[in-house]
Amino acid sequence: MNGIGAISKNGSDARMMVESEGTPAQQLTRRPRQKRGKEKFEAILDATKSVMVEMGSVGLRIQDISARSGVSVGGIYQYFPSKEAIVQEIADRYNDWIGALIFDVLQYSPENAEGFEDLFRAIFQAYAQAHLNDQNSLGIFLCISSERSLLQRSMQASQDHAERVADLTDGLFPGWDRAELVRRLYLAMVMSRPLIEAAMVAPEAERAVMLDTGFDLLITSFRQAG
Known part of the structure; x- marks a missing residue:
């Protein structure tokens, strides 16, 4: 696995x-199709998992995900409408x-x-x-x-x-x-x-x-x- x-x-x-x-599911703003977009998408998810392990989900902030993933805050919102959606x-x-x-x-x-x-x-x-x-x-x-x-x-x-x-x-x-x-x-x-x-x-x-x-x-x- x-x-x-x-x-x-x-x-x-x-x-x-x-x-x-x-x-209702939190709808994604956009699912990437190109390699670079997919890499950013996965980086956001990986960074969020890492932050959740350390801080839990209650204190989770888009800014922390951005800092950990290297994807700008605006870039994150291109794919996800909210941290809840991530x-x-x-x-x-x-x-x-x-x-x-x-x-x-x-x-x-x-x-x-x-x-x-x-x-x-x-x-x-x-x-x-x-x-x-x-x-x-x-x-x-x-x-x-x-x-x-x-x-x-x-x-x-x-x-x-x-x-x-x-x-x-x-x-x-x-x-x-x-x-x-x-x-x-x-x-x-x-x-x-x-x-x-x-x-x-x-x-x-x-x-x-x-x-x-x-x-x-x-x-x-x-x-x-x-």
Whole structure:
């Protein structure tokens, strides 16, 4: 994977679902087509991620993004109507990235509930490791959690991911109907986030045990929820 800049069709679908349900997206003034414009566009996003890691999104200023990216304030406004639009683009890319991580692991349909748990663990571990490998992840995590509109878009992406995972695992849990399976998958995905956050700020020597324990709690909750 190429980090948070990675794009997947799944994430784009989730984004469209949110927009169609009445949560309008901050529209970009212009998406660049030429190489130089694309380089500036990406520099703005990279600089914003870097500033968010250090300062969060509340104190984010266009002037700071300009200084960090080397793109003038006027140049930034050529692409984005506001700092909120920049943050939204980053959050949407993050959701796309998560979708790609999940569905890269989901290459087959498990044959039974035990196989599902192995698959679930593989997804969780890939999800955790990708965040631990990307220094911008924690800042984006916290930014999404602090902005209601971004959190809503992220939750919609998780719902879409749960629906797609259910397509591959439907029938493994005969006591649940599809709605119940989707509900449990969705909750497991949402509950995994604070576990990853805890691992990201824990001493490196403690991370593996923390993630193993967290996964055991997660899968137990998945079985018993509802």
